[in-house]
Amino acid sequence: MTERQLWERYKKYLCGVESVGLTLDVSRMNFPEDFLERMRGPMEKAFDAMAALEKGAIANPDEKRMVGHYWLRAPELAPEPGLAKEIRDTVAAVRAFSDDVHAGRVKPPKGDRFTRVLLVGIGGSALGPQLVADALGTAADRMQVFFFDNTDPDGMDRVLAQLGDKLAETLTVVISKSGGTKETRNGMVEAERAYQQKGLDFGRHAVAVTGEGSELDRSAKKGNWLRTFPMWDWVGGRTSVLSAVGLLPARLQGLDIDGMLAGARDMDVATRERDMLRNPAALMALMWFHAGNGRGQKDLVILPYKDRLLLLSRYLQQLVMESLGKEKDLDGKVVNQGLAVYGNKGSTDQHAYVQQLREGVNNFFATFVEVLKDREGTSMRVEEEFTSGDYLLGFLLGSRRALFEKGRESMTLTVPDVSARTLGALIALHERAVGLYASLVNINAYHQPGVEAGKKAAGAVLELQRKLLAKLRGEKAKGHTAEELATAVGSPDEVETVFKVLEHLAANADQGVKREPGAQRFDTRFRAG
Numbered sequence: 001m002t003e004r005q006l007w008e009r010y011k012k013y014l015c016g017v018e019s020v021g022l023t024l025d026v027s028r029m030n031f032p033e034d035f036l037e038r039m040r041g042p043m044e045k046a047f048d049a050m051a052a053l054e055k056g057a058i059a060n061p062d063e064k065r066m067v068g069h070y071w072l073r074a075p076e077l078a079p080e081p082g083l084a085k086e087i088r089d090t091v092a093a094v095r096a097f098s099d100d101v102h103a104g105r106v107k108p109p110k111g112d113r114f115t116r117v118l119l120v121g122i123g124g125s126a127l128g129p130q131l132v133a134d135a136l137g138t139a140a141d142r143m144q145v146f147f148f149d150n151t152d153p154d155g156m157d158r159v160l161a162q163l164g165d166k167l168a169e170t171l172t173v174v175i176s177k178s179g180g181t182k183e184t185r186n187g188m189v190e191a192e193r194a195y196q197q198k199g200l201d202f203g204r205h206a207v208a209v210t211g212e213g214s215e216l217d218r219s220a221k222k223g224n225w226l227r228t229f230p231m232w233d234w235v236g237g238r239t240s241v242l243s244a245v246g247l248l249p250a251r252l253q254g255l256d257i258d259g260m261l262a263g264a265r266d267m268d269v270a271t272r273e274r275d276m277l278r279n280p281a282a283l284m285a286l287m288w289f290h291a292g293n294g295r296g297q298k299d300l301v302i303l304p305y306k307d308r309l310l311l312l313s314r315y316l317q318q319l320v321m322e323s324l325g326k327e328k329d330l331d332g333k334v335v336n337q338g339l340a341v342y343g344n345k346g347s348t349d350q351h352a353y354v355q356q357l358r359e360g361v362n363n364f365f366a367t368f369v370e371v372l373k374d375r376e377g378t379s380m381r382v383e384e385e386f387t388s389g390d391y392l393l394g395f396l397l398g399s400r401r402a403l404f405e406k407g408r409e410s411m412t413l414t415v416p417d418v419s420a421r422t423l424g425a426l427i428a429l430h431e432r433a434v435g436l437y438a439s440l441v442n443i444n445a446y447h448q449p450g451v452e453a454g455k456k457a458a459g460a461v462l463e464l465q466r467k468l469l470a471k472l473r474g475e476k477a478k479g480h481t482a483e484e485l486a487t488a489v490g491s492p493d494e495v496e497t498v499f500k501v502l503e504h505l506a507a508n509a510d511q512g513v514k515r516e517p518g519a520q521r522f523d524t525r526f527r528a529g
């Protein structure tokens with residue numbers, strides 16, 4: 001295709017949402033002329049399913065739940081007035097609480113103001129808040145936000161070291177929809193101890209966002225925490241950023257949550273449009289379908305040319321892959337669906353993996369994200385005619401062209417800026433695209449049965465460790481091989497796991513297990529310390 005033909009194709013297929021100033025250009029996706037017509041029927045069905053979902057149908061059949069993230073930004077659409085009230089009340093409570101914190105009406109026992117937020121959460125209970133904090137944060141924020149998003153001890157130490165004595169001015173927000181996620185529980189316990197070590201009362205510094213009656217909810221009540229905000233079973237973790245999960249940290253940071261909600265709401269209106277060519281979420285879902293033959297055969301590379309959108313790919317990775325990566329379809333047939341997502345930012349990535357994208361295995365398609373506004377204020381010229389931002393656009397267009405020349409497809413999303421409105425719109429756009437695509441390939445986008453297997457297996461490892469430690473404690477300073485111990489705890493076939501657990505215990509001096517010097521790898525002897 002010549003550049004001129006591409007321009008014609010650009011004009012023909014450009015899909016814009018005026019209310020948020022966003023456009024989607026699919027001209028560099030090589031879908032055949034009749035593709036959209038062929039997909040009209042399946043897309044009609046997807047629109048019907050989406051309309052039913054928005055009206056409160058049980059759109060997550062396995063978990064027998066409604067799926068209501070669209071109501072978060074349009075409470076009047078909630079199927080029951082009670083739900084609408086809860087949504088509105090929660091947003092009002094987030095605002096009021098944040099105002100109280102900023103004004104020092106809610107304050108730390110040993111300080112005048114809370115100046116920092118430590119968010120403890122994982123997956124959907126951290127990725128959205130991280131994206132928002134990084135995309136919209138400035139040096140002038142009301143509060144700085146830090147994260148425990150893993151059960152990595154060193155990771156937590158690093159954050160605590162950054163907080164230092166400011167822990168006394170830190171409000172810890174523990175977020176878990178289920179309230180039982182182990183990584184988050186561990187983060188909470190470690191945070192609590194850090195406060196205690198500084199002579200601070202954790203409860204007077206702590207807030208929870210969780211489902212009513214959950215383990216976390218009970219801990220918060222028992223520990224007399226400052227407050228609890230609700231998380232509802234009809235909002236999925238990966239679509240929860242516009243519930244208290246994302247709104248509370250954002251508002252504490254001083255960000256424009258109304259802008260985020262309004263941007264998402266406007267995008268929702270635009271993506272209810274049934275004309276596929278005028279609906280960017282439908283068009284995007286169709287492009288995903290085209291690129292991967294409806295089987296996820298190509299990966300989606302997210303390339304925002306903007307540092308502030310660095311975490312977009314990580315956020316979309318969960319949204320897309322946890323939603324679409326499914327073994328079975330809605331009829332119970334094994335389909336092993338999915339769409340792999342990765343990315344980082346341009347033009348940085350041009351100096352990393354774009355080499356492979358252009359010349360290597362053609363197993364991907366890209367979404368470029370172009371941000372029109374370069375920065376607040378004016379830009380200096382780095383050369384007579386150009387600013388750094390001119391270069392950024394040059395690299396985006398250049399990279400896109402270089403890929404297309406080699407038959408590598410891409411879409412381009414153009415947004416005016418990285419504002420709260422735009423971010424809300426980008427999130428809503430992808431949420432809707434995921435939902436429509438899931439219908440096209442006949443899967444449930446709103447459950448995640450696959451993650452349970454890893455959690456259960458991890459539980460079994462920890463149970464084995466419990467047994468091992470009981471055994472070792474009973475036999476002071478006696479040497480053992482991993483084989484002997486596996487047999488002794490009644491799990492002879494689990495010898496590799498026993499070995500790995502002992503190896504880890506021995507590497508951490510305080511765990512009371514030592515590896516004998518000079519021992520051979522599989523003949524290693526351990527003894528209780």
Ligand SMILES: O=P(O)(O)OC[C@H]1O[C@](O)(CO)[C@@H](O)[C@@H]1O
Nearest residue numbers: 123124125176177178181237451
């Ligand atoms: O908010 P929770 O219940 O702690 O869950 C955290 C994350 O864990 C998952 O359930 C996956 O394990 C995600 O879907 C979710 O976002």
